[in-house]
Amino acid sequence: xxxxxxxxxxxxxxxxxxxxxxxxxxxxxxxxxxxxxxxxxxxxxxxxxxxxxxxxxxxxxxxxxxxxxxxxxxxxxxxxxxxxxxxxxxxxxxxxxxxxxxxxxxxxxxxxxxxxxxxxxxxxxxxxxxxxxxxxxxxxxxxxxxxxxxxxxxxxxxxxxxxxxxxxxxxxxxxxxxxxxxxxxxxxxxxxxxxxxxxxxxxxxxxxxxxxxxxxxxxxxxxxxxxxxxxxxxxxxxxxxxxxxxxxxxxxxxxxxxxxxxxxxxxxxxxxxxxxxxxxxxxxxxxxxxxxxxxxxxxxxxxxxxxxxxxxxxxxxxxxxxxxxxxxxxxxxxxxxxxxxxxxxxxxxxxxxxxxxxxxxxxxxxxxxxxxxxxxxxxxxxxxxxxxxxxxxxxxxxx
Numbered sequence: 529x530x531x532x533x534x535x536x537x538x539x540x541x542x543x544x545x546x547x548x549x550x551x552x553x554x555x556x557x558x559x560x561x562x563x564x565x566x567x568x569x570x571x572x573x574x575x576x577x578x579x580x581x582x583x584x585x586x587x588x589x590x591x592x593x594x595x596x597x598x599x600x601x602x603x604x605x606x607x608x609x610x611x612x613x614x615x616x617x618x619x620x621x622x623x624x625x626x627x628x629x630x631x632x633x634x635x636x637x638x639x640x641x642x643x644x645x646x647x648x649x650x651x652x653x654x655x656x657x658x659x660x661x662x663x664x665x666x667x668x669x670x671x672x673x674x675x676x677x678x679x680x681x682x683x684x685x686x687x688x689x690x691x692x693x694x695x696x697x698x699x700x701x702x703x704x705x706x707x708x709x710x711x712x713x714x715x716x717x718x719x720x721x722x723x724x725x726x727x728x729x730x731x732x733x734x735x736x737x738x739x740x741x742x743x744x745x746x747x748x749x750x751x752x753x754x755x756x757x758x759x760x761x762x763x764x765x766x767x768x769x770x771x772x773x774x775x776x777x778x779x780x781x782x783x784x785x786x787x788x789x790x791x792x793x794x795x796x797x798x799x800x801x802x803x804x805x806x807x808x809x810x811x812x813x814x815x816x817x818x819x820x821x822x823x824x825x826x827x828x829x830x831x832x833x834x835x836x837x838x839x840x841x842x843x844x845x846x847x848x849x850x851x852x853x854x855x856x857x858x859x860x861x862x863x864x865x866x867x868x869x870x871x872x873x874x875x876x877x878x879x880x881x882x883x884x885x886x887x888x889x890x891x892x893x894x895x896x897x898x899x900x901x902x903x904x905x906x907x908x909x910x911x912x913x914x915x916x917x918x919x920x921x922x923x924x925x926x927x
Contacts, residue, residue, distance in 0.1 A: 541681060554693040558589035561660075561686055566591055571662045572643060575601075576650075577611050578658035578690070585611050585658065592663070593637065600633040608632065611659045614647035618656055620676050621647040624666065642666045648679045650687040657687050710877060719766065722759040729755060761793060779814040780804055780841070786822055787839060794829045796855075802841040804849075809907055816881045817841075817851060817903075820889075823878050824853040824901050832857025832899060847907035849887075854900040860893040878903075 558576050566574045573592025577585040584603045593601070606612030610628060614621040624644045630636050637643070646662040660683060733748045780802060787800055809817070821839060828837050834857030843849045875891060878901065882889035887905025 541678065541685070554690065555589075557689055557693055559591075561689075562589055562591040565660075565662070565682070569662060569664065571664045572638065573661075573663040575661045576658065576686075577604075577661070578650075579606060579612075579615050579656065583607065585609060585615070588658075596635065597633060597637055600635070604632060610645065611647045611661060614649050614659045615656045618649050618651065620649070620679055623647075626663075637663065640665075646679065648683045650683050650690060652684070652687040652691040657690055659683075660686060706880075715766070719759060719762050722755060722762060726752065726755045726759065779809065779817060782814075782818050783821055783839070783841065786818065786825065790825050790829065796828065796832075796834050797836045798825075799836070799838045800841075801838065804841045804843050807843060807847070807907060813885055813905075813907070816885050820851060820878050820881050820901075820903055821853060823881075827875075828853070828855050828857065828899075832859075834858075834898065843907070849905050849907055851903040852900070854898060856898045859895045859897045859899055 562574045562576065565571070571592070573590070575587060575591070575593065576589040578588050580586050583606050585606045586603055587598065587601045590598050590601075604611070606615060609632060610621055610623055622644065623646075626637050626641065626643055626645055629645065642665060643663050644666050646664065647659045648662075649659055650657045662679075729748060729752050733745070733752065736744045736748050783802075784800065787798055790796070791798055825837070825839075828834055832855045834855035837853065837855040840850070840852040840854075842852075879889050882903050882905070885903070885905040887903060890902045890904075891899070892902075893899040
């Protein structure tokens, strides 16, 4: 009988763990968990509550309770309810009567009062996150020994999953904030500056109109037309920059497309040398590499006054990667602090992206000596590399 109970406990634990691991987000996690747990223990209802900083137990998921009870149970003070007791003491609480719960919400949970409630703490690394509750028929009374151990183990599994979901959600929130900041930087450094220039030129045009100087008027109109063309080009660049980040064929074709666009939009001669190989990096790493190259080339085009720029991408068989962008332009006095409008922002953004790669960035520049940006990082060890070398002017890249 003992072996049979242990086997059943392992089956239940496996079913619960499987439902947790197949979840997409916290809501899906809790829904799957409650459905699975309610079924395997034959419970009448099940709920999950999380403990807030305001000493309130917040109902975040429920199954089998009436809408009226769910509405009344949204928030309960942890020092007055049985769930709070389980959370505070960090132990399983079994109550053969729902009288206290009924009194707190002002109505009966179930028409049949032959129901008992079990409150189990949700714990992660010794910290209690909340509780989950099972409402079971008294005729289906759980074994106090084996089942308590099983319920605690389930609580730890769910606690770990909830904590991870919270961390993932926070990471996603921070990622969105970072990307919004990035978009704001891009708009400020490109389109906003061009529009500000246009606004000034319109004022000059207004003054010229009042002066009646036709030759000056045509000159101002031509300047405005050129600024509009520049604004349009920058807007298209921003759209391309924030849509479809990686070519479906991989990172190298995406980089080739970025470099081809650079060539089309500037008179600077550009060369690509790649010894990258066939290793496929994770998508997020490829996006960071592409963004760094885009940012570096944007700085070259806007600020460097260069004649030639070279992009080198190199990787070895053990996963060490280097991306180098160097130009023969005017350089910078203090590459980390000075530079033209928006240039220092672009450099700091590249540094942030290098950190996301788990690597480091080196920026070398002197006035009149050009600029050299080198990013070094290590790829995950899961894939192999087949190195090949290509050293071609971008003119030979097919359109």
